[in-house]
Amino acid sequence: MTMESxxxxxxxxxxxxxxxxxxxxxHVKFIDEExxxxxxxxxxxxxxxxxxFERNCxxxxxxxxxxxxxxxxxxxxxxxxENVQDTNGNVYNxxxxxxxxNVWIPKFKAELKKYPNVQF
Numbered sequence: 085m086t087m088e089s090x091x092x093x094x095x096x097x098x099x100x101x102x103x104x105x106x107x108x109x110x111h112v113k114f115i116d117e118e119x120x121x122x123x124x125x126x127x128x129x130x131x132x133x134x135x136x137f138e139r140n141c142x143x144x145x146x147x148x149x150x151x152x153x154x155x156x157x158x159x160x161x162x163x164x165x166e167n168v169q170d171t172n173g174n175v176y177n178x179x180x181x182x183x184x185x186n187v188w189i190p191k192f193k194a195e196l197k198k199y200p201n202v203q204f
Contacts, residue, residue, distance in 0.1 A: 129153050142173040152177055 093103045133153040141152035155178040156170055169175050196202050 141175060141177075142169070144168060144175055149175075
């Protein structure tokens with residue numbers, strides 16, 4: 085349900101749109117899952133969750149585990165009990181999705197090259 089879908093005939097015409105008895109969402113697009121991807125990975129991190137990130141992400145104390153809301157992937161996707169921090173001291177806490185890295189991101193970058201005004 086969208087704001088536009090709830091407008092009556094007069095409201096729709098006043099917005100400069102054509103009135104139709106049945107509403108057709110203009111902003112909906114069905115994608116080809118073989119060739120397109122949408123929001124492969126996204127995460128909201130609010131200010132309060134990053135307030136003490138330097139302390140939380142560098143601590144190896146059990147009480148701090150799970151408090152770091154930023155991702156620092158394990159090297160080569162292998163968990164180790166000896167090598168638990170990167171060179172900056174951040175504790176490893178996640179994994180890289182190899183399919184996204186090796187399949188989807190290259191496809192995404194290739195598509196972006198078709199649009200010269202898009203910089204990445």
